[in-house]
Amino acid sequence: MNKQQLIDQIRQKRSFLCVGLDTDIKKIPPHLTETESPIFAFNKAIIDATAPYCVAYKPNLAFYESLGVEGMKAFEHTVRYLRKYYPQHFVIADAKRGDIGNTSAMYARTFFEEYDVDSLTVAPYMGEDSVTPFLGYEGKWVILLALTSNPGSKDFQLFADSEGQRLFEKVIIKSKEWAGPDRMMYVVGATRGEMFKDIRRLAPDHFLLVPGVGAQGGSLEEVCKYGMNKDCGLLVNSSRGIIYASNGEDFAEAAASSASKLQLQMKEILDQAKF
């Protein structure tokens, strides 16, 4: 999916919501655990229920890998289901990969050719040749970690040089040499409020993937106030608040209701911004 198509989706649906498919076998409703593939059954129901309210899905690989071979099958089935029935939703494999060149090239083939997702989250620590192998695919995206939402983000990401330039800023500046806003997005945690201003100075035209609204305490309004650009430029992720809205047989309806609430807030914000 290219940038204009993503913008069009946001405009039509009045939503920039990404639903995080952090599907934990220990948290899904008990009645599903008896099905043949409980993780996929759960995801399928969540997707069918929330698709009208979101523009993206983000399965977090850790949750699938933790179940070994069965988990990876569920990941594969989920992505295939999305590609087939919801081809206009943007699919993010949240894998936070990054390795030496030939290894990153291998990950790129896996995620972009085998699984055919639209984008992959990538960790920047190893620098240029760990990121560029992901950039050679038409319509596919790198979503590079810049300023994350977790407490540990302060340990290294805020590390500053003699001129006050911080690591997350360095990551944005440097990575802009590798690709523009048509191939690269950045992860910026919702818990970072005013820091979005600093990010937007460096990356005015990029989409930002924003985790941390909801369970981690970030505010949607604050994120939009400082982070929105002329294209909207935001994909705001919510995982637990949507997919575990209920633990009963009504889990899918509850997820739809949670997603719909967020979509309504987003619609209001987009309307106000005359987007």
Next chain:
Amino acid sequence: MNKQQLIDQIRQKRSFLCVGLDTDIKKIPPHLTETESPIFAFNKAIIDATAPYCVAYKPNLAFYESLGVEGMKAFEHTVRYLRKYYPQHFVIADAKRGDIGNTSAMYARTFFEEYDVDSLTVAPYMGEDSVTPFLGYEGKWVILLALTSNPGSKDFQLFADSEGQRLFEKVIIKSKEWAGPDRMMYVVGATRGEMFKDIRRLAPDHFLLVPGVGAQGGSLEEVCKYGMNKDCGLLVNSSRGIIYASNGEDFAEAAASSASKLQLQMKEILDQAKF
């Protein structure tokens, strides 16, 4: 495996060689591709042939994930085979993971409980809560990326603050607050020669996992000159130079011969150091 057991293995075998199982389906000998599980068949033969010459094995997850479910089965079988027949070899899952706390906890369970490897490579970008979930397992290790061997390592890892402290140094200093040399190792690329001196000033007692000898151009002698400590303190990895030493039916013998050559060089170095 604890630190003393690892040191004992090195002392007995006169080797600190780690064999990197970067098994690429496109590079294994043609006669194996007709077997039911070519990747596992290749790994098994390589392991049986090289076990006398090395103390560790390091499968790189990218190579297994790139084959989807079949690849992950091959990874699982490889680790199980090592645990069963070579319980005294240290097993490193080279996965370069690192995510927010609850996700890292999930990866920790996967690799340390499901797969039962001894250690996992972890990327430090997201800070403390992305690393500490891996530290709660007795006899299991985090191998944290510090200064890698690839060209892109200079992009961020050498970024310095106003006092000249570089990011890789910051990573070592900070992470020492989370665990000592009995639970943590660092990745330091062999291409970094004299920089091992700087690393040893900060981490005199830690084991260092050293990729980049051979194919990537690092020198074993230089690494040992600057990097060895009283416990040896090094695990030097070689992948392509060993596992692809021959592409014929003699691939396992050729791998044994390559590994044995490196082991002899290591023996000499250990003897000279009176270890």
